Amino acid sequence: METKENKSSSEFLCGVELLKQGAEARLYRCHFLGRPSIVKERFHKRYRHPALDDKLSHRRTLQEVRSILRCRRAGILVPVVYFVDYSSNCIFLEEIVDSCTVREHIASSLCSNRELEQLVEQIGQILAKMHDEDVIHGDLTTSNMLLRPGQDDVVSQLFVIDFGLSYISSLPEDKGVDLYVLEKAFLSTHPTTEDLFEKLLKSYVAASSKSLPVIRKLDEVRLRGRKRSMVG
Amino acid sequence: MHLTHQLELFPDHRVTQVLFKDVKNAAELRQSAVAGKINAALIKPAMVVNSFQVLVAANKAVHLQKTGKMKTRSLYSEIIFSLSPTNNISEAFKRFGIADGDDSVLLVLVHSEDESQLLADIKSMVNGQQVPVEDVSSLTDQEKIKKFYKVTPQEEKCGTLLDAVVCRMAIKDVL
Numbered sequence: 001m002e003t004k005e006n007k008s009s010s011e012f013l014c015g016v017e018l019l020k021q022g023a024e025a026r027l028y029r030c031h032f033l034g035r036p037s038i039v040k041e042r043f044h045k046r047y048r049h050p051a052l053d054d055k056l057s058h059r060r061t062l063q064e065v066r067s068i069l070r071c072r073r074a075g076i077l078v079p080v081v082y083f084v085d086y087s088s089n090c091i092f093l094e095e096i097v098d099s100c101t102v103r104e105h106i107a108s109s110l111c112s113n114r115e116l117e118q119l120v121e122q123i124g125q126i127l128a129k130m131h132d133e134d135v136i137h138g139d140l141t142t143s144n145m146l147l148r149p150g151q152d153d154v155v156s157q158l159f160v161i162d163f164g165l166s167y168i169s170s171l172p173e174d175k176g177v178d179l180y181v182l183e184k185a186f187l188s189t190h191p192t193t194e195d196l197f198e199k200l201l202k203s204y205v206a207a208s209s210k211s212l213p214v215i216r217k218l219d220e221v222r223l224r225g226r227k228r229s230m231v232g
Numbered sequence: 233m234h235l236t237h238q239l240e241l242f243p244d245h246r247v248t249q250v251l252f253k254d255v256k257n258a259a260e261l262r263q264s265a266v267a268g269k270i271n272a273a274l275i276k277p278a279m280v281v282n283s284f285q286v287l288v289a290a291n292k293a294v295h296l297q298k299t300g301k302m303k304t305r306s307l308y309s310e311i312i313f314s315l316s317p318t319n320n321i322s323e324a325f326k327r328f329g330i331a332d333g334d335d336s337v338l339l340v341l342v343h344s345e346d347e348s349q350l351l352a353d354i355k356s357m358v359n360g361q362q363v364p365v366e367d368v369s370s371l372t373d374q375e376k377i378k379k380f381y382k383v384t385p386q387e388e389k390c391g392t393l394l395d396a397v398v399c400r401m402a403i404k405d406v407l
């Protein structure tokens with residue numbers, strides 16, 4: 001049933017720039033309340049049962065905004081939430097202007113080795129802080145991190161985005177898997193960067209107060225992954 | 233001096249903000265508002281970081297009105313309630329609505345057409361000096377806001393006070 005309440009957001013989104021069509025959500029760029037904004041719209045998946053679909057979309061939207069606030073409280077840079085339309089599962093977010101993804105930044109080879117090392121150290125520290133707050137991102141990649149270069153004596157800022165698959169957990173296993181997902185993504189998008197990823201982990205360990213069991217789990221998950229690939 | 237913004241999601245709704253200083257009749261204004269004789273939300277400027285915060289509250293209130301999900305009796309009280317980081321309605325009025333002894337007030341109007349007549353009505357009711365809405369920042373009580381919105385020191389380092397405030401307003405229903 002198309003309810004009246006669903007319309008204002010969807011009608012508005014018809015007239016703005018579509019940035020990205022994902023599997024679960026569409027991303028739009030627009031001006032909202034006069035500010036550059038990004039809208040994330042979770043749409044219906046036709047193969048899912050409508051009631052279940054609604055529930056899932058709704059839950060993901062809730063998880064996403066809760067994780068965002070939790071991160072902000074801990075001093076992790078994430079886009080500000082401006083408005084949530086729960087009736088159509090749209091989240092209106094601050095657009096991180098003048099930024100590029102960490103993926104693009106690394107690939108552009110514009111930065112020196114020293115800069116790359118600093119960058120991954122920064123990432124390690126942020127992830128340590130996030131995990132110490134029990135936020136599991138669920139989809140860590142270098143595309144889900146935005147870098148806003150600093151000017152003159154201002155340090156560059158690193159934002160974590162897309163908390164659509166995030167959840168709260170204190171289990172070392174969940175954190176280990178979170179890091180494993182990043183490792184896989186990192187090494188496949190940025191070839192021959194094993195050393196760089198080790199640096200990232202090192203700074204994670206140094207910055208987190210609870211990293212020991214997490215790294216142990218990461219090692220376990222790596223081993224499992226390798227065994228699985230050997231079996232084929 | 234006033235500020236009018238058309239809501240992107242509700243193009244037939246405009247939000248107008250008007251700021252007064254040296255207000256002499258706050259008690260009378262508050263009573264008129266309670267009696268429904270003023271078509272505006274009367275807000276304590278000390279609790280406002282800047283006009284964007286008010287737009288966020290107004291947009292949310294109109295959305296809840298349209299979806300039949302308001303927690304209060306009118307659009308104007310819903311705007312005041314939306315400013316608050318908690319779900320306690322009476323506390324929201326106490327903190328964000330004007331009090332009888334206040335000497336400044338930020339009026340927020342939601343309307344469809346041209347605001348000139350509404351503005352004239354408002355100006356005739358307020359015994360005070362109209363100043364630019366941007367001046368609200370000079371009336372902000374930052375310490376009070378930090379305390380009431382529970383802004384953490386780490387958060388202050390990574391973003392503005394406005395960011396912290398707006399984020400809590402947007403998310404408070406699901407905490």
Ligand SMILES: Nc1ncnc2c1ncn2[C@@H]1O[C@H](COP(=O)(O)O)[C@@H](O)[C@H]1O
Nearest residue numbers: 020038079093094095096101143161162
């Ligand atoms: N809040 C944001 N500010 C700026 N760009 C964003 C934001 N969210 C997403 N993007 C861009 O949209 C792309 C896809 O986002 P996502 O689907 O969330 O991974 C990202 O790689 C960014 O380039």
